[in-house]
Amino acid sequence: MKLKALNVSQVNNYIKRILQSDPVLTNISVKGEVSNIKYHENGHVYLTLKDSTSKLNCFISFENNRYLKYELENGMEITVSGYISVYEKYGSYSLNVLDIIVEGKGNLHIAFEKLKEKLKKEGLFDASQKKELPFFPKSVAIVTSASGAAIKDILMTIKKKNYYVNIYVFPCLVQGNYASKDISGVLEHINKHYPDIDIIILGRGGGSMEELWPFNEEIVARSIHASTIPVISAVGHETDFSISDFAADVRAATPTAAADIAVPNLFELSRNMKKVKKDLNTIMYQIIEERRNKLQKHNFEVITSLLKHQIRNLQLYCNQYHNDIYTVLREKMNHYKNEIEKRFAVLEHLNPEHILKRGFAALINKNDSFVKSIEDVDIGDDVTIVLADGDLSGRIINKKHKDCLNNKNPVEKERKNDG
Amino acid sequence: MTDNKNEISFEKALTQLEKVTEKLKEGKVTLEESLKLYDEGIKYYKVCSDILEDANQKILYYDKEMKSFKEAE
Numbered sequence: 001m002k003l004k005a006l007n008v009s010q011v012n013n014y015i016k017r018i019l020q021s022d023p024v025l026t027n028i029s030v031k032g033e034v035s036n037i038k039y040h041e042n043g044h045v046y047l048t049l050k051d052s053t054s055k056l057n058c059f060i061s062f063e064n065n066r067y068l069k070y071e072l073e074n075g076m077e078i079t080v081s082g083y084i085s086v087y088e089k090y091g092s093y094s095l096n097v098l099d100i101i102v103e104g105k106g107n108l109h110i111a112f113e114k115l116k117e118k119l120k121k122e123g124l125f126d127a128s129q130k131k132e133l134p135f136f137p138k139s140v141a142i143v144t145s146a147s148g149a150a151i152k153d154i155l156m157t158i159k160k161k162n163y164y165v166n167i168y169v170f171p172c173l174v175q176g177n178y179a180s181k182d183i184s185g186v187l188e189h190i191n192k193h194y195p196d197i198d199i200i201i202l203g204r205g206g207g208s209m210e211e212l213w214p215f216n217e218e219i220v221a222r223s224i225h226a227s228t229i230p231v232i233s234a235v236g237h238e239t240d241f242s243i244s245d246f247a248a249d250v251r252a253a254t255p256t257a258a259a260d261i262a263v264p265n266l267f268e269l270s271r272n273m274k275k276v277k278k279d280l281n282t283i284m285y286q287i288i289e290e291r292r293n294k295l296q297k298h299n300f301e302v303i304t305s306l307l308k309h310q311i312r313n314l315q316l317y318c319n320q321y322h323n324d325i326y327t328v329l330r331e332k333m334n335h336y337k338n339e340i341e342k343r344f345a346v347l348e349h350l351n352p353e354h355i356l357k358r359g360f361a362a363l364i365n366k367n368d369s370f371v372k373s374i375e376d377v378d379i380g381d382d383v384t385i386v387l388a389d390g391d392l393s394g395r396i397i398n399k400k401h402k403d404c405l406n407n408k409n410p411v412e413k414e415r416k417n418d419g
Numbered sequence: 420m421t422d423n424k425n426e427i428s429f430e431k432a433l434t435q436l437e438k439v440t441e442k443l444k445e446g447k448v449t450l451e452e453s454l455k456l457y458d459e460g461i462k463y464y465k466v467c468s469d470i471l472e473d474a475n476q477k478i479l480y481y482d483k484e485m486k487s488f489k490e491a492e
Binding site: 136146155166169170277280287288291 | 428429430433436439440443444446450453454457460461464467468470471474476477478479480481483488491
C-alpha cells in the first residue's frame with residue numbers, strides 16, 4: 001500500500017509537534033564544548049555545542065542573554081539547560097538555552113571571578129588606591145535602598161554613638177537590572193554636587209547572589225574607584241564578598257559594621273578629651289609647684305635658717321675642740337701630779353729624820369755644823385746630839401781615830417746587845 | 420556640609436591638645452613656655468568641647484525628582 005505523500009511543511013510541522021511535546025526534550029540539560037559562537041547584532045547568540053562525535057545547535061535569545069553576565073568563548077566547557085525547538089523553515093532544530101553553567105559553576109560565579117581578575121589586573125584594588133577615612137567626619141552619605149534593613153541598621157548604629165555627624169541618605173535601587181546604573185549614577189552625583197561629604201557608605205542587606213549582583217558589576221566598581229570621597233562598601237552578610245568590596249576604600253562585613261567604622265564614638269571621645277584636659281591641669285600644677293618649691297629654697301627665712309644651722313655646726317665644732325684640748329691638758333696635769341708625788345715619795349724616803357728614828361744620831365758642833373769627822377770637834381767642846389724625839393747636850397771627852405778601834409763596829413755591837 | 424575653613428577642625432584641635440599635653444609632660448620648657456602651652460591646650464580643648472556641645476545632627480533624604488533634601492518622615 002502506497003502512503004499518501006505529505007508536503008515538506010507538513011512533515012516539519014509534525015516533527016515540531018513531536019519534539020516539542022516530548023517530556024525529555026522540553027526540559028533538558030546538555031553538556032559540551034562551545035564552538036562556532038556568533039553574537040548577532042540583534043542580541044541573540046548562536047553557538048554549536050559539541051563532543052568528540054556529535055554536534056548540537058544552540059540558541060540564546062536576547063532576553064535570556066541579558067542575564068548572561070560574561071562573554072562565552074569557543075572552547076569553553078559548559079552545561080546548558082532549556083528545551084528543543086524546531087525551525088520549520090529550514091527543517092532544523094536547536095536547543096533554546098535558558099541557563100548556562102560553566103565548569104560546574106553558575107554563570108554568576110564565573111562572571112564574578114572574571115571581572116575580579118580583570119579589575120585586579122588594572123590595579124583598581126591596589127592598596128595604594130585606598131583612601132583613608134577621616135577620623136571625625138562631619139557628614140556621611142548613605143547610598144542604599146530607602147526601604148531596606150540596611151538603612152535602618154546604619155542610622156541606628158550611627159545615632160547610638162555619634163550625635164554630631166550629618167547623615168545624607170541617597171536612596172537607590174539595590175537589586176534588579178537597573179540597580180547598577182542607578183548606584184553608579186548616585187555615586188557620581190554625590191561626588192559632583194556634594195564634594196564636602198566626608199564618607200560614602202554604599203551597601204545593602206543580605207540576599208541571594210542574584211539579588212546582590214548589582215554590586216558585582218563593572219560600572220559600580222568603576223564609579224567607586226572614581227569617587228574622590230572615600231567609600232565604605234557593605235554588601236550582604238559577613239560571608240558575602242562583592243566586587244564593590246574590593247573596589248571600595250574599606251570593606252565592612254555588614255551595613256551595621258560600616259556605620260561603626262565610619263563614625264567615632266563621641267561619648268568615648270568626650271571622656272578621653274576630659275582626661276587629657278585633666279592631665280593638662282595636673283601637669284601645669286606640678287610645674288608651678290616645682291617652681292614654687294625652688295623659689296622657696298631661696299627666700300630670706302630659708303637662708304637665715306640655713307645660716308643659723310651653719311653657725312650651730314661651727315659651734316659644735318668649736319666645743320668639740322675645746323673638750324679635746326681640756327682632756328689633753330687634764331691628762332698632762334695628772335701626769336705631772338703623779339710625777340711629783342712619785343718624786344716626793346723618793347724624797348720622803350731620803351728624809352734624815354727616818355734615819356734618826358732607826359736609832360742613829362746627828363752631832364752638831366759649836367759652829368752649828370754637822371760633825372762628819374773627828375776633826376770637826378776638839379776635846380772639851382760642847383756639842384748638841386740630835387735624836388728623833390729631841391736634842392741632848394754633851395761634851396767631847398775623848399777622841400779616837402777609826403784605825404785605833406780594833407775593828408770594833410758599833411753597829412755590830414748594838415745588834416749583839418739587842419739579841 | 421558647609422565647612423568653615425577659618426575654623427580649626429575637631430580632629431586637628433584634638434591632635435593639638437594631645438601634642439601640647441605631651442610637650443608639657445616632657446618638662447623641657449621654661450615656665451613662661453609652659454604657661455603658653457597650657458593656655459593653648461585649654462583653647463584646643465574648648466574648640467573640641469564647643470564642637471561637641473553645638474552638635475545638631477541632621478538626617479536628610481535626597482529627593483531625586485525635587486533634586487533637594489528633605490527631612491526624614
